[in-house]
Amino acid sequence: MSDPDQRSEAVTSTSNRPSSGDLPTIAYQTRSGERRRVRYERVATEPWNVERRVDRWDADESEWVPCGGEALSQLVIDDEHRAAVTVTESP
Known part of the structure; x- marks a missing residue:
């Protein structure tokens, strides 16, 4: 087990959902x-x-x-998949 004083954990955070989408932004220190x-x-x-x-x-x-980023294969928020979905057209 690691020493809690040595870990780099978030001590404050905020989360919001932009009005234009359903994906969050998380800020922390x-x-x-x-x-x-x-x-x-x-x-x-x-x-x-x-x-x-x-x-x-x-x-x-x-x-x-910006200091990094990556493409995700899936994203689950509140037990709901938000990415990696199949888009189909109606006949």
Whole structure:
């Protein structure tokens, strides 16, 4: 088991759901004081696909700066799949 004082855990967090979509943004601050934000966004040309984007707070510039991201194969929020769905047309 790891020492709780050595772990980099979130001590504060916020979550919101943008009015234009159903995917959350989570902002948090680690015990060391580093601020991060994780955004889940639909791919504009493929709305059934989702990407996770991570930003860090740049205090010198007073803005969020991208620092990583990846495409997700699935996303489940509140026990409901939000990505990796099949889109079909009606006959």
